[in-house]
Amino acid sequence: MSRFHRRLGEKAATQKWQKGEMSNFEYLMHLNTLAGRTYNDLMQYPVFPWILADYDSEELNLTNARTFRDLSKPMGAQTEERKEKFVQRYFEIDNDG
Structure with a gap:
């Protein structure tokens, strides 16, 4: 995924989250996915605050x-x-x- 498309996806997700169209969990999972984190790799497991x-x-x-x-x-x-x-x-x- 290009840097442009990643940024575009991040912005769209942020707007959905701000409008309440996306839960906190979904938003954090989206950010983790954009960062390359996955349940399939224990070294890159998703992080949550x-x-x-x-x-x-x-x-x-x-x-x-x-x-x-x-x-x-x-x-x-x-x-x-x-x-x-x-x-x-x-x-x-x-x-x-």
Whole structure:
């Protein structure tokens, strides 16, 4: 598939997704396919973002923002404790070089 056709397919899918004509799962699968990811190759298996933050509740409250992780931050910075550990590890690795 040419770069032009791939871009065109990505744009059409994005528009369908934005209009609610395509589910989140379908959209992510489409993006994974465009990226060459497939269930047939374990080295190129489809990827999906981690969106949940609440793994303790018996029932998820989908109207509560705390149920979902902050997508503006990487996984390593979701809590202050995790962020501090990753920053500490970064400086340890940086000082070893």
